[in-house]
Amino acid sequence: MPYKSIRNSIILCHILLLLAVIFQPGRARASADIVNPKQIYSYSVMQRDIEKLAAAYPDLVSVQTLGKTAYGRELWAVKLGRGESVLFLNGSHHAREWMTTALLMKMIDTYAGSYYLDKPIGSYDIREILDRVSIWVVPMVNPDGVTLSQQGTAGLPKQTAALLNRYNRGSNNYTRWKANMQGLDLNRQYPANWSTMRNAVNYPNYQNYRGIKPAQAPEVKMMMDFTHTIDPDITISYHSSGGIIFWHYHTLAANLARDREIASSLARLTGYSLVRPEKNPSGGGYKDWFIQEFGRPGFTVEIGNYAGEANLPLSAFGQIWAENRQVPLYTASQTYKLWLKRQSVQALNQPMSLFAQAPVYPGAGASASVSVIAPQDVLVLARKGDWYRIKTGSGAGWIHPAPGQLGIVEQIDTDADIKQAAALRKYPDAFAPKVAVVSQKKVKVTGRLGTWLQVDAGEAKWWIDGREAVLRQPAEMKETDSTGEGASAAPESAEPVSPAPEMTPAPSPAPGQSPGASGAGITAQMSASVRSWSR
Template sequence: MKKRLLLMICLLSFYSNIAYASPVVKTDNLYTYEEMLRDVSDLDRKYKEIITVNTIGHSHFNRKIMAIKLGKGQNNILINGSHHGREWMTTMLIMKMIETYAEAYANNNVIGKYKTDIFNDFSIWFVPMVNPDGVTLQQFGPNQFPIFHQKSLLHMNNDSHDFKGWKANGWGVDLNRQYPAGWNELKGESQRNYQFYKGHKPLQAIEVQAISHFTKRIKPALAISYHTAGREIFWNYQNGEWLVRDRKIAAKVAQLTGYKLNIPPKKATGGGFTDWFITTFHKPAMTIEISFLVGERNPPLSVFSEEWVRNCEVGIMLAHEIKTMYIKK
């Protein structure tokens, strides 16, 4: 019964443009960096009471890395997406989440069973697109970049003009292999590439510098990094004495989404954002992989409605969980 109710609520949100005014965030087409900027600006104007917008840095090719705060509280959690170029559906998901929560707050509505008045004294920070260069390259190819760099991009892409598999940033560094935790043990490409090149040192990429500095500044009590694909949750990386606590909250996300909890090998290597977050702050973090497996490309738009239903309550559920089981202690 609860799952049916959740399905109805999330589907009503997804198809709200049928019965109500057209939503700001459109989910039926390619979701680009430029569209994200427009939507952030529109949501900021529409929900100024509850939304705060910051530019926390710029990409290698000077595209903005945006952060959106939903809520009025200092205590917060952090949700980010699109560390990888081909995973831009996570940006769409996050932007849809921001609009849905802001609209519910403005109208004093609930999200599932969760009250939105939590945002009176608690916040969620969203960074929808950590890697705007990678997203732009994956969607539109090298012509969106300086002429002097286009030949290098083709070389890093195995001389293919099909960039649908591109994960790295615009300089050929895989951003989710750039964090210090476990970086030394990471294997992969030895030079700049469309995926798996970890860089010559951790925190080399300015996009990673931006999100790591921002994370240290806002001190979130929990972090989520959305990726594609596989419908899987990675939560366990050297959690130590916090293992039981972190498993408990990851299990709640698994129950809500229907995704499986990953059990990593004992010698699992790191380098990812959530690996760094767990070992740096000793607080829970999860990498959530949306969509069924699709290989080296972006998931099809046809899967978004189901992934939205699975994830629409994740942010607000975690806000409530963290406020009750963690911050108050």
């Protein structure tokens, strides 16, 4: 073979091998490379990345809007995780601090990819954490201000540009802009000692204007309402700059040791310094309001070296990421402990099905198990949070099943037509181990739990996602059985799978989740929210 042909064959083989690696099944879905934080991270880039994340991780990431700013931009909230307890992170209260948005989006991307691949981050088991905790993130609290800080007044009406120039003290340097586009400093707008706040100005300004009343800014009102809705046990507000952590605001004596311990751990993780508690702190910030309103731990984390009235340089991101990569994971573990402590025991006395082997513990929240129970029908005596007290042959004990491992199966006897090849799983959950793939057009269905269908696979009963099948009505089964056409396409009157009347009492979506807000469903919503000025 000529040298040129051999060389071309080798090149072709390399290309085919590269394509095989790139297009491995599930690889694109589970690669943490959607978010590129090493760029000027704008509102429109954030929207695009949010949409991609929701589409790539549909069973883990969902999105909702909290409302619109005065300039018509949506305040987006992203939910990552499947637990009932809630950690709330937010960034870019201040316009020039937009690197905090990039940091939060990188966290969502990295954690979601690790969850799908079932890979730990450091010593943290991502599956375990995100099965217990839902991390809600508002990555950009101040989208109008961020856009102004990044691109100035270009494209704005002359009157608006002139007004903003006056708020900016006649300067064309909008990279220093901190407020929203009404000249309100959003982190001086919360009702926590608002009237006695220090270091505030009394007129619209590029920074430090507290407004004429608390929650005057729609962004602040939306943040307060949303916080009450999701009821988080811990919050972290990301700001820049200085490498310091604020953790105290008129904290009750009973909570002082608890909050100081968490803050000290955050300081060790990041290398940042803790700010000493003040006898008369200024107030007005989100962290201040949260601690005052909920009596729970709230933190303000100032990333990066002190940059003055400027945004942090892009070159600083790598170090900031290394310092903060594990912060939400540690904080989520503390969130879960605080949440479980608040839960009361509820009596159930209800038969349920346990679909996977489970360790048995002496109490809810215990760290060491005393035995293991095999999959079987159990009597659930009580529930505390996402722990269940069950009766076993050797007595009573507590189990902590992952999503989909415990539930009430509705017994049915019908057939289902498979729309396409569907995965058979050990229990009714998208992340349950896959047993096989069903390729035939018709399967026998013996039970239903939510939108999942229990399939008779001969030697065992496994589960398929009901969204991939269409249930047949009894009359249709008789007709197809008599004609011998049981494997034909689904008849027009076949019903799509809908949730069973009696659902599992296992953990429900976190409060505040908007139905249908995950995946590509936000495309139209996002497109409608983009204004000509936000590019």
